[in-house]
Amino acid sequence: MKKIGVLALQGDVREHIFAIENCGATASEVKRPSDLEKLDGLIIPGGESTTIAKLLRIFDLFEPLQKALRNGLPVYGSCAGMILLANKIIDGTADQETLEVIDITVKRNAFGRQVDSFEQELLIPEIDDKPFNAIFIRAPWIEEIGADVKSLADLTTVGGKVHSVLARSETALVSSFHPELSGDLRVHRYFIDKICCIN
Numbered sequence: 001m002k003k004i005g006v007l008a009l010q011g012d013v014r015e016h017i018f019a020i021e022n023c024g025a026t027a028s029e030v031k032r033p034s035d036l037e038k039l040d041g042l043i044i045p046g047g048e049s050t051t052i053a054k055l056l057r058i059f060d061l062f063e064p065l066q067k068a069l070r071n072g073l074p075v076y077g078s079c080a081g082m083i084l085l086a087n088k089i090i091d092g093t094a095d096q097e098t099l100e101v102i103d104i105t106v107k108r109n110a111f112g113r114q115v116d117s118f119e120q121e122l123l124i125p126e127i128d129d130k131p132f133n134a135i136f137i138r139a140p141w142i143e144e145i146g147a148d149v150k151s152l153a154d155l156t157t158v159g160g161k162v163h164s165v166l167a168r169s170e171t172a173l174v175s176s177f178h179p180e181l182s183g184d185l186r187v188h189r190y191f192i193d194k195i196c197c198i199n
């Protein structure tokens, strides 16, 4: 059975643990460097990216986590998790750090404030042909995408511009939205089955 860790410093940790267990994998909380051992994959939940980045420093987890991810530990970051994994952030705070594990530029709070949160049906052809009810909460979008990163779902935003809101590299999956809140396990299953395959 695959063992998937959830970074448990802040954010919607329990919802991801529930989704992982419903996919038939084992979930464990990651709060210290030793919790990173023997994982098949890691999820960085939504929450507040500036807070999670500060807590990673306070808990001496920033460097061990960055090292594990750069050494190929599969990772899925949703919303704040996507911001934390991006190489670059637009509209971050002046001192905001990221783990720099996926070659994307992410625009923080791109869809507006908390009140501008919304749900939207998305097509994710790489998964199947049934729409996915995606929940966006003070969400980022992908502004620029690197050559080794593939968009798996796009959204046309106000003004007609198309932005990727779900993308992957070989070992990292990122989403602007929160599949752990919609009760639909397909994104988690995709991560566990298609990206957490190193063992």
Ligand code: GLN
Pocket (backbone or CB within 6 Å): 045, 046, 047, 048, 049, 050, 078, 079, 080, 081, 083, 108, 109, 137, 138, 139, 140
């Ligand atoms: N806007 C938040 C941030 O910058 C992310 C919101 C979320 O994870 N739902 O971290």
